Amino acid sequence: MLSTRSTEIVRATLPAVGGAIGEITPLFYDKLFADRPDLLRDLFNRGNQANGSQRQALAGAIAAFATALVEHPEVRPDAMLSRIAHKHASLGITPEQYPLVQRHLFAAIAEVLGDAVTPEVAAAWDEVYWLMANALIAIEARLYEEAGAPDGDTRVPYRIVGRIRETAEVTTFLVRPLDGRPLPASRPGQYVSVQVELPDGARQIRQYSLSGHPDDALQFSVKRLAGDPDGEVSHHLHDRLGVGDTLLVGAPFGDVVLGGGDAPVLLASAGIGCTPMIGMLSHLAATGATRRVIAVHADRGESTHAFRTDLLQLTAKLPDAVAHIWYEEPEAGHPADRTGRADLTAIDIPADTTAYLCGPLPFLRSVRTQLLAAGVAAADIHYEVFGPDLWLGEGA
Structure with a gap:
């Protein structure tokens, strides 16, 4: 729960921060990638960065969490936190990365808002950040434990054992662990992260939903994405990888899963x-x-x-x-x-x-x-x- 004083400050400054978030998030990513270019190469989706959708998502998450804290202080936005945590776990986000994000995010806020960011304002928003970050870290730790990967690295080599052309744009891949280990447990509706090495050496990650549950393989389906830019990973999977090739696949994650019961x-x-x-x-x-x-x-x-x-x-x-x-x-x-x-x-x-x-x-x-x-x-x-x-x- 946000402290009383910080709640007052965040409520008063939320319109200013929210109004400037469209300027803050691009600057944040510029600073982050200047410091750590490897993150853009191997972690963040380069296509989503190019078209701006990742920046919009970060802005929406920050605004939604801060708004929830000041409007409903007695209720933690667990649904939002769970959704983000599952995405983070599929990417292998670890606690050590949160201070890095905090440093560059707050530098961007200070640069955009200037003198409006007094020490009291900075402290209040720092409290917001760490309430969100620590909640995510706790959820992600539980997800990693359940996946048998407390260090956060759930991706292991898989071999492609089947490839099915569903339509001209969609291909289904069936994969099995290269070392013969049992398939990870999954629930209907979950997705897996798939990491491939692209021609320029980048190791990009994407999430693909499990499109079926065969007994002896994981099954996911990929649409060849066209746009600005084209989907580089989907094109790589469609054009370059076939039966016998290997890729890194993570444990299944995702909180939108089919529930039980008899209701329609x-x-x-x-x-x-x-x-x-x-x-x-x-x-x-x-x-x-x-x-x-x-x-x-x-x-x-x-x-x-x-x-x-x-x-x-x-x-x-x-x-x-x-x-x-x-x-x-x-x-x-x-x-x-x-x-x-x-x-x-x-x-x-x-x-x-x-x-x-x-x-x-x-x-x-x-x-x-x-x-x-x-x-x-x-x-x-x-x-x-x-x-x-x-x-x-x-x-x-």
């Missing part, structure tokens, strides 16, 4: 967001679940819809499951009322449904709004995003 469950995805949903659906089918299952997916068209056949086959195996599919560019014969963006208003969704969402932010916002209107409790709507979580500061 809704799995909603768009595009490559189908990967964790297919993982959850395959688990439900494998365990003979009898609960009601509503699967919703939106895509450009049938040819870009990865795991379309799996979706239909898995829902057919379950006694009380149905699939609803929307295409923006449907082929002939696709239902007219399933053309365009996903519209859940015509679907019977029980109020006690637990929902899991994964896809682009506009899709997440739209589906969440529709679920709330249908009577689903906000606490029962869980979401996963790929890359930096730009929704953290928006109370989702």
